[in-house]
Amino acid sequence: MLLSGGLDSATALAVAVRRGLECYTLSVHYGQHAWRELISAASVSRALGAVRHQEISIDLRSIGGSVLLEPRPVPGPDDASRRFGIPETYVPARNTVLLSLGLGLAEVLGAYSVFIGANSVDYSGYPDCRPEYISAFNRLAKLAVAEGSSGGRAIRVEAPLMRLTKGEIIRLGLSLGVDYGMTMSCYQPTDTGLSCGRCESCLLRLKGFEEAGATDPIGYVGRPASS
């Protein structure tokens, strides 16, 4: 289970746990400026009862290409700097790297599923969050590892939130007992861990809580945490 510390992957983990799966969580420290999300990921993993949590580091800053890898303000959602309709927060090939690592870990663990919180309804338009991308990864995964490529059982990526709105994701998570106070979605939290409330990730999150008729328990700049 790929766990970012955000609300989507926390909800996807809760779905997997509810299905009775033994979950091993993996977070990747890829050089994101918002490294605080990694602390959230470890807490979420523990709270939801994963068997084990692990972190792996790969410094994608040496590849670059995303504002998320740099210590500068993240543009708002209406920023005109999009390329091919995709915002500057896109990290080149990030989900392909993350899923590759998840695939390798699944093979070593003897697991047959890699869970990811990707969804393509209320999202930023990243190409590697869409259902056709996940399908293509699964065709690759079948050929990439030992058992699947030898005609045995394949490892498959599961993206249980793919078709849900942010409001539906939050309602689902609340029904499964996810404590969203442990999660963090902001691209540029303050030094004290408050979310900015202005980046695209914060705006999607806040819109989701509104749709779900719930209160976001985390703290935002100018609005303290409610939990």
Added chain:
Amino acid sequence: MLLSGGLDSATALAVAVRRGLECYTLSVHYGQHAWRELISAASVSRALGAVRHQEISIDLRSIGGSVLLEPRPVPGPDDASRRFGIPETYVPARNTVLLSLGLGLAEVLGAYSVFIGANSVDYSGYPDCRPEYISAFNRLAKLAVAEGSSGGRAIRVEAPLMRLTKGEIIRLGLSLGVDYGMTMSCYQPTDTGLSCGRCESCLLRLKGFEEAGATDPIGYVGRPASS
């Protein structure tokens, strides 16, 4: 261009350079016990005239699953410990991780090709070295990154050595001026950099030089370097 320091990727780089491409080389320090190959990679990149060489680190030892990640002797090619016909030297999802990193770097550089030295004739049977695997990666790559997924030009993996025997690869490389004395293929070189001559990688290499009617210039245990 993914560069391992071995003879295949050196030859693939020479092919790309001969085509007149501006080549950027990437080596991955993934926790391989045979880290000496990284020094070879940097030398090969410089000698063949790449524009830039870079290294990225990701410690796949935390995922594990391969004898190449451990400080213990590598089994010979006839070892009975194969699983699904694949030897213990297989590193779970390695090429998927490497190609993902190559894909991300290509996107940032504005490149449209990722070269890899993979070949599937004289090889160890790794699933992620076969032509059908590369084809599946290309279908994924088209969907994974910004330009290709927006209907623009896709980034494609090129594996120019895929259908060549080891002897043909070496003949090709010699004709392109590759100095194989700079390359290293051994899974378990000695502390002084001699190749063992017994692991599957050494045996494939030596067989290739024999087929090519050439002398391998590197040093082996019990046989000094000829160059």
